[in-house]
Amino acid sequence: MIGSIDRKKLFADLEYEPHPGQLEVHMSNAPRRVLACGVRWGKSLCAAMEALSAALEPCDRSVGWVVAPTYDLAQKVYREVTFIAARHLRHRIKTVRESERMIVLRNMSGGLSEIRAKSADNPTSLLGEGLSYVIVDEAARLKPTIWQGHLSQRLIDKKGWALLISTPRGKGWFYDIWRRGQDGRDADYESWNYPSQSNPHLDAELIEAERSRLPDMVFRQEFLGDWVEGAGAVFRYVRDRATGSLQEPKPGQVYYAGVDLAKVEDYTVLVILNQDREVVFVDRFHRLDWDLQITRIKAACDRYNEASLFVDSTGVGEPVYEAMLGAGLCAQPYPFTARSKSALINNLSLLLEKDMLVLPRADIWPEGIDELEAFEYSVSEQGNVKTSAPGGTHDDCVAALGLACWHLPPTSGTVGIYCL
Numbered sequence: 001m002i003g004s005i006d007r008k009k010l011f012a013d014l015e016y017e018p019h020p021g022q023l024e025v026h027m028s029n030a031p032r033r034v035l036a037c038g039v040r041w042g043k044s045l046c047a048a049m050e051a052l053s054a055a056l057e058p059c060d061r062s063v064g065w066v067v068a069p070t071y072d073l074a075q076k077v078y079r080e081v082t083f084i085a086a087r088h089l090r091h092r093i094k095t096v097r098e099s100e101r102m103i104v105l106r107n108m109s110g111g112l113s114e115i116r117a118k119s120a121d122n123p124t125s126l127l128g129e130g131l132s133y134v135i136v137d138e139a140a141r142l143k144p145t146i147w148q149g150h151l152s153q154r155l156i157d158k159k160g161w162a163l164l165i166s167t168p169r170g171k172g173w174f175y176d177i178w179r180r181g182q183d184g185r186d187a188d189y190e191s192w193n194y195p196s197q198s199n200p201h202l203d204a205e206l207i208e209a210e211r212s213r214l215p216d217m218v219f220r221q222e223f224l225g226d227w228v229e230g231a232g233a234v235f236r237y238v239r240d241r242a243t244g245s246l247q248e249p250k251p252g253q254v255y256y257a258g259v260d261l262a263k264v265e266d267y268t269v270l271v272i273l274n275q276d277r278e279v280v281f282v283d284r285f286h287r288l289d290w291d292l293q294i295t296r297i298k299a300a301c302d303r304y305n306e307a308s309l310f311v312d313s314t315g316v317g318e319p320v321y322e323a324m325l326g327a328g329l330c331a332q333p334y335p336f337t338a339r340s341k342s343a344l345i346n347n348l349s350l351l352l353e354k355d356m357l358v359l360p361r362a363d364i365w366p367e368g369i370d371e372l373e374a375f376e377y378s379v380s381e382q383g384n385v386k387t388s389a390p391g392g393t394h395d396d397c398v399a400a401l402g403l404a405c406w407h408l409p410p411t412s413g414t415v416g417i418y419c420l
């Protein structure tokens with residue numbers, strides 16, 4: 001209950017009735033609050049209400065940030081804030097600047113209070129002024145250096161408070177700060193850990209249905225909020241399989257290629273395998289025009305004995321695929337849908353699991369090995385389980401490798417449970 005305004009009355013005005021777990025967070029006076037709970041527990045809503053309460057506190061000027069690993073994730077709390085403000089506090093809105101993801105409210109004493117969404121994937125944007133408070137959403141996915149190196153320092157001048165919220169994700173830095181709030185270890189910290197089920201607005205039956213669909217470790221992490229190590233990883237044994245070197249083409253060998261074409265911000269990645277399922281060639285480039293990209297891809301495929309190529313033909317891929325055929329590449333389209341991508345990921349996972357794929361060593365293909373290791377299960381807002389790169393990071397190496405492996409004869413068996 002940091003601050004002086006009557007929260008009970010404010011929440012009633014905002015038509016928000018915190019559930020018992022959320023109430024504990026709102027009542028806490030700790031300058032550092034750490035909330036590690038299962039998905040859909042109500043963390044973001046609770047944080048949005050904290051931001052609004054803070055912004056209404058009487059003062060000349062206050063500035064608060066909502067930070068997350070990417071803009072998309074930071075938008076979750078920020079959108080909730082602007083939505084609630086537009087609905088219940090319209091008379092207090094001074095400015096909304098969507099391009100800067102900033103809203104300014106007139107607080108209870110007529111001063112101005114600013115709330116901004118910030119992405120931690122661009123640390124230089126985290127430099128600057130002293131903050132009255134910071135809210136970190138999906139904190140466990142943040143690089144460890146961001147909290148210590150960039151955010152906590154912003155709070156010193158104004159003796160600001162912090163609320164860090166996340167679903168647990170292994171025992172990394174977020175676990176460490178959560179522990180500081182347990183059993184009175186650090187008087188500045190208070191922390192909580194609740195399962196999704198403690199949100200009374202969630203359908204308990206749906207959660208139970210997820211229990212049977214999901215690998216146990218994933219369910220425990222995502223819904224029970226347990227601190228499980230490595231639960232979300234989709235590809236296992238990545239480092240064990242990363243023992244190979246790139247190889248020059250050999251006469252008489254058959255080669256298989258996969259290419260994932262750049263969308264707006266990511267890379268085009270080309271991966272070539274030999275018939276012994278060893279990755280022999282990788283290439284990664286962006287901001288080249290399509291003709292140059294096609295020339296570069298064709299040169300590599302030609303060199304590897306006219307390797308046949310699977311290409312992601314979704315969206316921008318379609319005309320590029322046509323142009324590839326025109327350029328004489330032996331290309332086959334592979335349109336990405338949730339289902340087709342899941343099949344690709346499944347197959348790749350199985351090859352790694354069964355020790356049927358040799359990847360280049362991590363010093364040769366660092367971005368590929370990192371992407372494979374980071375690729376994870378997560379639960380979408382609609383409650384579906386999906387596999388993806390964490391929080392808006394790239395997955396183009398994974399996709400290109402998956403496409404190259406799609407040429408191989410099917411492997412039998414299943415690994416865990418794969419969902420769309």
Ligand SMILES: Nc1ncnc2c1ncn2[C@@H]1O[C@H](COP(=O)(O)OP(=O)(O)OP(=O)(O)O)[C@@H](O)[C@H]1O
Nearest residue numbers: 017018019038039040041042043044045046201381
């Ligand atoms: N006190 C409340 N009253 C009514 N609905 C609530 C309350 N708390 C949470 N909810 C609802 O529960 C759902 C999940 O809330 P929210 O998105 O805040 O959870 P979360 O823990 O941030 O989820 P995620 O793990 O997906 O980020 C939303 O539909 C939200 O409106």
Ligand SMILES: [Mg+2]
Nearest residue numbers: 043044076137
């Ligand atoms: Mg959330």
